[in-house]
Amino acid sequence: MEPLFPELDTPAFAGLKSRLDMLGSMPPQVLLLDGGSENQRLAAARYWACRCNCPSARELGRPCLNCEICSQIARQEYLDVPAYDGRISNKQDDEEPGPVRALSIRNVRELKGLLKDPPHGAGMRVVLLMGLERNRSESANALLKALEEPSQTTVFVLLAAQREQLLPTLVSRSHCLILPWPDPEVEEESSVRKDLASDVQEFLRSGKRLMGRTSQKSFDAAQAQTVISILQKSLMRVMAGHPGQDGVDSLLVRLSPLHLTNVSRWLNDAQGKIAGQITPGRVIDALMTRLYLLIAEASGRQV
Numbered sequence: 139m140e141p142l143f144p145e146l147d148t149p150a151f152a153g154l155k156s157r158l159d160m161l162g163s164m165p166p167q168v169l170l171l172d173g174g175s176e177n178q179r180l181a182a183a184r185y186w187a188c189r190c191n192c193p194s195a196r197e198l199g200r201p202c203l204n205c206e207i208c209s210q211i212a213r214q215e216y217l218d219v220p221a222y223d224g225r226i227s228n229k230q231d232d233e234e235p236g237p238v239r240a241l242s243i244r245n246v247r248e249l250k251g252l253l254k255d256p257p258h259g260a261g262m263r264v265v266l267l268m269g270l271e272r273n274r275s276e277s278a279n280a281l282l283k284a285l286e287e288p289s290q291t292t293v294f295v296l297l298a299a300q301r302e303q304l305l306p307t308l309v310s311r312s313h314c315l316i317l318p319w320p321d322p323e324v325e326e327e328s329s330v331r332k333d334l335a336s337d338v339q340e341f342l343r344s345g346k347r348l349m350g351r352t353s354q355k356s357f358d359a360a361q362a363q364t365v366i367s368i369l370q371k372s373l374m375r376v377m378a379g380h381p382g383q384d385g386v387d388s389l390l391v392r393l394s395p396l397h398l399t400n401v402s403r404w405l406n407d408a409q410g411k412i413a414g415q416i417t418p419g420r421v422i423d424a425l426m427t428r429l430y431l432l433i434a435e436a437s438g439r440q441v
């Protein structure tokens with residue numbers, strides 16, 4: 139039988155699942171899931187929703203992942219697990235209303251109305267919230283207020299690539315769980331990625347080499363994304379307090395927490411610019427130069 143959450147079906151996720159299972163006996167009002175990939179975060183959030191709703195969960199200490207409720211949650215059909223994404227525009231939502239809705243004022247009002255009523259089923263309502271990091275709208279603020287109101291029947295799950303992207307007040311209110319890092323042996327290590335990784339490291343050390351690459355016509359958005367992903371993964375390891383011995387990690391550990399938070403923002407900005415069709419090589423050049431200077435300064439190197 140196909141597993142309900144294939145994204146979590148590797149040994150690396152066993153620890154996360156057992157932590158969610160344990161939390162289920164006393165669900166925190168707000169759970170924050172970061173790290174991993176977007177699909178893994180969503181699967182983990184839905185697994186959590188199963189833990190909070192599966193009729194056998196109390197007895198088993200985990201969701202059965204076999205019953206109709208668990209299946210409906212995995213298929214995004216369960217009424218007590220509404221999902222909202224700040225990255226979906228109102229227009230998109232109107233034209234193609236899917237199981238994940240936009241954070242429009244109308245939808246938030248609807249949700250707040252819903253929160254006044256008990257859940258449809260016998261379990262808990264689990265509200266999934268994504269794309270909050272880029273959303274400072276009135277509707278997002280209205281929604282955040284709902285998180286502060288304690289409820290016996292509703293819990294929230296925030297999903298973000300990195301918790302540093304969210305408002306600190308939100309993070310401090312949350313029970314945070316970090317998803318495991320992709321297994322380096324399983325993860326596809328293309329030769330391009332390896333070359334880029336060593337160039338990134340070399341540039342951050344010496345200021346040389348990468349510039350030659352980014353000025354080439356062949357340096358496209360995909361390669362730029364790979365550079366950002368290399369930096370993001372390294373940053374996440376360093377921020378989580380388990381940096382690797384060498385590579386980019388050994389350079390980023392020299393930065394203060396404040397600097398690391400800034401770097402996290404730069405990476406997001408750069409990603410947005412690449413998506414916004416600015417020449418990828420230029421975006422990466424600017425990003426890498428900033429990062430190089432910051433590391434040089436933190437290392438007490440003469441620039």
Ligand SMILES: [Zn+2]
Pocket residue numbers: 192193194201202203204205206207208
């Ligand atoms: Zn079940």
